[in-house]
Amino acid sequence: MKITNEILYVGVNDHDVDLFEGQYVVPNGMSYNSYLIKDDKIAVMDTVDASFTHEWLDNIADALEGRKPDYLIIQHMEPDHSANIMNFMETYPEATIVATQKAFAMMDCFFENLTGERIIAKEGDTLSLGKHVLTFVFAPMVHWPEVMVTYDVTEKVLFSADGFGKFGALDTNEPWDDESRRYFIGIVGKYGAQVQALLKKAAGLEISTICPLHGPVLTENLGHYLKLYDTWSSYSVETDGIVIAYTSVYGHTKKAVEILTEKLRTKGCPNVVVHDLARTDMSLAVADAFRYGKLVLATTTYNAEIFPFMREYIDHLTERNFQKRTIGLIENGSWAPLAAKIMKGKFEKSKDITWLDTTVKIKSAVNKENLDQLEAMAEELCKDYIARSDDKANKNDMTALFKIGYGLYVVTSNDGRKDNGLIVNAVSQVTDSPNRVAVTINKANYSHHVIKQTGKMNLNCLSVEAPFKVFENFGFHSGRSVDKFENWESYRSDNGLVFLPHYINAFMSLEVEQYIDLDSHGMFICRVTEARVINDKETMTYTYYLENVKPKPETEGKKGFVCKICGYVYEGDELPEDFICPLCKHGAADFEPIEN
Numbered sequence: 001m002k003i004t005n006e007i008l009y010v011g012v013n014d015h016d017v018d019l020f021e022g023q024y025v026v027p028n029g030m031s032y033n034s035y036l037i038k039d040d041k042i043a044v045m046d047t048v049d050a051s052f053t054h055e056w057l058d059n060i061a062d063a064l065e066g067r068k069p070d071y072l073i074i075q076h077m078e079p080d081h082s083a084n085i086m087n088f089m090e091t092y093p094e095a096t097i098v099a100t101q102k103a104f105a106m107m108d109c110f111f112e113n114l115t116g117e118r119i120i121a122k123e124g125d126t127l128s129l130g131k132h133v134l135t136f137v138f139a140p141m142v143h144w145p146e147v148m149v150t151y152d153v154t155e156k157v158l159f160s161a162d163g164f165g166k167f168g169a170l171d172t173n174e175p176w177d178d179e180s181r182r183y184f185i186g187i188v189g190k191y192g193a194q195v196q197a198l199l200k201k202a203a204g205l206e207i208s209t210i211c212p213l214h215g216p217v218l219t220e221n222l223g224h225y226l227k228l229y230d231t232w233s234s235y236s237v238e239t240d241g242i243v244i245a246y247t248s249v250y251g252h253t254k255k256a257v258e259i260l261t262e263k264l265r266t267k268g269c270p271n272v273v274v275h276d277l278a279r280t281d282m283s284l285a286v287a288d289a290f291r292y293g294k295l296v297l298a299t300t301t302y303n304a305e306i307f308p309f310m311r312e313y314i315d316h317l318t319e320r321n322f323q324k325r326t327i328g329l330i331e332n333g334s335w336a337p338l339a340a341k342i343m344k345g346k347f348e349k350s351k352d353i354t355w356l357d358t359t360v361k362i363k364s365a366v367n368k369e370n371l372d373q374l375e376a377m378a379e380e381l382c383k384d385y386i387a388r389s390d391d392k393a394n395k396n397d398m399t400a401l402f403k404i405g406y407g408l409y410v411v412t413s414n415d416g417r418k419d420n421g422l423i424v425n426a427v428s429q430v431t432d433s434p435n436r437v438a439v440t441i442n443k444a445n446y447s448h449h450v451i452k453q454t455g456k457m458n459l460n461c462l463s464v465e466a467p468f469k470v471f472e473n474f475g476f477h478s479g480r481s482v483d484k485f486e487n488w489e490s491y492r493s494d495n496g497l498v499f500l501p502h503y504i505n506a507f508m509s510l511e512v513e514q515y516i517d518l519d520s521h522g523m524f525i526c527r528v529t530e531a532r533v534i535n536d537k538e539t540m541t542y543t544y545y546l547e548n549v550k551p552k553p554e555t556e557g558k559k560g561f562v563c564k565i566c567g568y569v570y571e572g573d574e575l576p577e578d579f580i581c582p583l584c585k586h587g588a589a590d591f592e593p594i595e596n
Helices: 050-064 085-091 101-110 176-203 222-233 252-266 282-291 308-318 339-345 368-388 398-403 446-454 468-475 542-549
Strands: 007-009 012-014 030-032 035-038 042-045 071-073 096-099 117-120 126-128 133-138 148-152 157-159 209-211 239-246 272-276 292-302 325-332 353-362 409-414 419-424 427-432 435-442 456-462 504-518 521-533 560-563 569-571 591-593
Touching: 012 050, 035 050, 050 085, 071 085, 096 101, 101 117, 133 176, 176 222, 176 282, 239 252, 239 282, 239 308, 252 272, 252 292, 252 325, 252 353, 252 368, 272 282, 282 292, 282 308, 292 308, 292 339, 292 368, 308 339, 325 339, 325 368, 339 353, 353 368, 368 521, 398 435, 398 504, 398 521, 409 446, 419 435, 419 446, 419 468, 435 446, 435 456, 435 504, 446 456, 446 504, 446 521, 468 542
Parallel strands: 042 071, 071 096, 096 117, 157 209, 239 272, 239 292, 292 325, 325 353
Antiparallel strands: 007 035, 012 030, 035 042, 126 133, 133 148, 148 157, 409 419, 409 456, 427 435, 435 521, 456 504, 504 521, 560 569, 560 591
């Protein structure tokens, strides 16, 4: 199979495997991908599983057309990719192996008496094959410590090792997202920080094709795959919805789950996914918990502990750094219910977990009190979904005004062609009868121009859940030149403007009644026409943003100035007075000297 005219696929499909890595069900098999780059010199990228030695060597021989390979590049030493190193070198003894130093240490453990020339790749090293130039980029713990990925500068191809891989052979047709998510969460999920580091390196590369070690070669819509990897590795919510994972011995806990499921669907929850942990594919139940934003765990007290399948499930979640989620608990115990306490305790090291106020406590069978508890739990879980609903929301909830403080906000508007948004921090309530709010915006911002023309805006109150990408998107670009809502879900208030689907605790629709010119800024005095409370998360303050959200600038050993807004570092003895930050577009006044 041709990837390009000079890059060929020489991998294999495995339809005999039933459990990948001894635990992941793979009904559609696996692919073990290997590639060959044909140039003045020839490089083979990785090997395949030991079960396919001869098929793989035949593929290479066919692709070589009588020539001999010069290099075997090993990116990852897991046996499904490295098992045939010795067989390759016995077939082509004049080839040179290229790998990281840690990979060679592992190689010597796997293979005794491995001979041949070696090149130890270092971060950023290049290897010329003639027209093709390969750059090696280290990717430690994605998901072994020796991993590197390889970038073909010439054809802009990223050989991504296990990154962007999925379950399933190449001759099967199945959704990439679902099987890649299950693969990523199950195998790489613990190493989100390391994947984020690799994505930052990849952001500096122009990539036209991604060649992973499992799954299809990716050539179109690469932004979709990169966005999913960013979501998964940052533990962000991918899809709105609630996962209910349960175990039930005699059916009473299952009955509570069925009642809750119906209540959630009736109240408008966008997705309710239910897993019976004794019968489901555990890896799918784990992946769903990371996919959706909320999780309900329901189980029985069992031998003064919790039911084994639930214990196993929670262990799978916590060892993969489960975080940034809302969790509700349902416990059943006839004489000494302990399940809720034990389940909660197992998450004690998990970060950013929000626990529902309501815990459902069943004693043997569901009773009227439990029905009330299930109703309260459903109300808590669906509060933000209801608030976003056009027909079910309370659009006159003036407690939204309580969310205003010295915080950070996204003001949304529309110029008649596209939606726009910007970050502001100068907001205050000025009257309560009627409710009026003052919003001050720099005249240099395109939003100021739009709002002055249209007389309306939405004020989105950011919560402490808002990640840095929100500030990058709405604070570092001009809405005149970019579409800030290009990849965002679309929710609209009654005034026709968008409001953010995530990362806010309230929003208000504002109609401008008065404008005050404040030289560099303009103040809009506005009447509140609609107000919705989305959730009870704390409002994002400027201090919280600086201490917990904004990345710490890398200033060690550098001399110059750092942007207080985005952390951009300007190296030099003097900062020009007219300097504009290339990231956030703020001027020299928002820079401060680096102090080492």
